[in-house]
Amino acid sequence: MTLPKSAPERAGSRRYVTEHASGRPRVGPRLRVPPGRARLFVVSVIDRPKGQQPTATYDSAFLKACRREPVPHTPVWFMRQAGRSLPEYLKVREGIPMLESCMRPELVAEITLQPVRRHKVDAAIYFSDIVVPLKAIGVDLDIKPGVGPVVANPIRTRADLDQLRDLTPDDVWYVTEAMGLLTRELGATPLIGFAGAPFTLASYLVEGGPSRNHEHTKSLMYGDPQLWADLLDRLADITAAFLKVQIEAGASAVQLFDSWVGALAPADYRRSVLPASAKVFRAVESYGVPRIHFGVGTGELLGLMGEAGADVVGVDWRVPLDEAARRVGPGRALQGNLDPAVLFAPTSVVEQKAQEVLDAAAGLEGHVFNLGHGVLPSMSPDALTRLVEYVQTRSAR
Numbered sequence: 047m048t049l050p051k052s053a054p055e056r057a058g059s060r061r062y063v064t065e066h067a068s069g070r071p072r073v074g075p076r077l078r079v080p081p082g083r084a085r086l087f088v089v090s091v092i093d094r095p096k097g098q099q100p101t102a103t104y105d106s107a108f109l110k111a112c113r114r115e116p117v118p119h120t121p122v123w124f125m126r127q128a129g130r131s132l133p134e135y136l137k138v139r140e141g142i143p144m145l146e147s148c149m150r151p152e153l154v155a156e157i158t159l160q161p162v163r164r165h166k167v168d169a170a171i172y173f174s175d176i177v178v179p180l181k182a183i184g185v186d187l188d189i190k191p192g193v194g195p196v197v198a199n200p201i202r203t204r205a206d207l208d209q210l211r212d213l214t215p216d217d218v219w220y221v222t223e224a225m226g227l228l229t230r231e232l233g234a235t236p237l238i239g240f241a242g243a244p245f246t247l248a249s250y251l252v253e254g255g256p257s258r259n260h261e262h263t264k265s266l267m268y269g270d271p272q273l274w275a276d277l278l279d280r281l282a283d284i285t286a287a288f289l290k291v292q293i294e295a296g297a298s299a300v301q302l303f304d305s306w307v308g309a310l311a312p313a314d315y316r317r318s319v320l321p322a323s324a325k326v327f328r329a330v331e332s333y334g335v336p337r338i339h340f341g342v343g344t345g346e347l348l349g350l351m352g353e354a355g356a357d358v359v360g361v362d363w364r365v366p367l368d369e370a371a372r373r374v375g376p377g378r379a380l381q382g383n384l385d386p387a388v389l390f391a392p393t394s395v396v397e398q399k400a401q402e403v404l405d406a407a408a409g410l411e412g413h414v415f416n417l418g419h420g421v422l423p424s425m426s427p428d429a430l431t432r433l434v435e436y437v438q439t440r441s442a443r
């Protein structure tokens with residue numbers, strides 16, 4: 047496999063953002079050094095220190111928007127941009143089961159880079175799946191094509207929970223290796239790491255697979271609140287450890303996917319889920335990389351999802367971004383929120399709907415353009431490429 051040499055800068059020859067004692071990264075030119083603290087800042091030109099950003103990456107439109115700084119254009123990337131609709135993905139994945147493909151560093155790097163090359167998106171998302179860390183600690187599960195994750199022995203008792211052990215970096219060595227390859231090849235393009243949030247992981251573990259109504263999950267949550275809290279707390283630790291591995295390997299931002307948490311009412315979310323998700327965000331706070339929090343059908347939960355500790359709140363297509371901003375409150379950027387199904391409409395409609403998203407986001411402090419949920423397998427890759435170009439050119443300032 048050959049990786050592209052599109053990177054404007056190569057590792058070893060670029061400056062890196064250094065870490066402030068608070069853990070917040072700071073860059074040379076835009077440094078605001080508190081008096082007497084100057085010696086805390088060192089700009090290295092030699093090695094990529096753990097968890098630190100190349101300057102060009104730090105200054106990318108995507109990371110600026112996450113930090114709510116002025117941007118040259120609205121950055122755009124797509125959830126599930128890697129894989130699915132791309133013919134080059136189907137070709138390299140041929141005959142390789144999904145979970146096995148996540149454990150081959152060179153293949154992971156290639157698949158992660160494919161949408162960056164093709165669509166010129168403003169960020170890459172690491173190719174993996176939310177169940178990878180669970181597989182890595184020994185949970186017997188598989189990803190069935192057209193179905194999703196399926197767990198052999200669902201977790202419903204305390205004895206089942208005791209089977210879930212902590213995650214160590216060695217369990218996911220391939221993630222560290224793939225991210226090393228990627229940060230060298232991506233140049234200034236930021237790499238987003240991700241994990242499933244405790245609720246969404248719990249829903250797969252407790253149900254044993256995808257579920258429409260989450261019956262077993264809710265039955266455990268309401269019926270045995272202590273076991274539920276312990277399960278989510280254990281998943282928070284596993285998730286936090288997994289995100290730390292990714293940040294230390296070079297992820298510039300992390301997204302916590304709580305895809306199915308929109309199934310809960312706000313009071314239940316606050317009591318039974320928020321503490322675990324907040325624990326994950328707190329665990330990675332000191333790295334200073336933006337933390338994105340996303341779920342589907344979460345219109346009524348947006349404020350609480352921000353409160354859990356996100357820097358950026360992902361919004362699905364059901365709530366316009368100006369209204370979402372009111373619900374989330376100040377101090378957080380928003381990500382979203384074009385209805386993915388709009389991509390099946392004629393180009394003129396896609397552009398009109400994309401413009402509506404940009405207009406609704408006009409007053410926001412920070413906006414990252416995305417779909418309201420993931421790319422669908424049947425979507426036209428060309429329609430996605432055209433959308434990226436539209437957003438980047440129409441939002442240029």
Ligand SMILES: Cc1c2[nH]c(c1CCC(=O)O)Cc1[nH]c(c(CCC(=O)O)c1C)Cc1[nH]c(c(CCC(=O)O)c1C)Cc1[nH]c(c(C)c1CCC(=O)O)C2
Nearest residue numbers: 125126127128129144174175176191192193194303305420
């Ligand atoms: C809920 C969830 C899962 N996985 C994920 C989520 C959260 C995002 C969301 O809400 O959509 C996250 C995920 N899964 C995958 C990525 C790749 C990175 C990206 O491009 O975003 C990401 C970010 C690859 C994948 N994950 C999966 C595929 C398809 C498997 C294949 O190609 O054979 C890919 C490319 C499998 C998967 N894994 C999961 C589902 C529901 C499925 C789809 C099953 C199917 O329809 O085939 C669980």
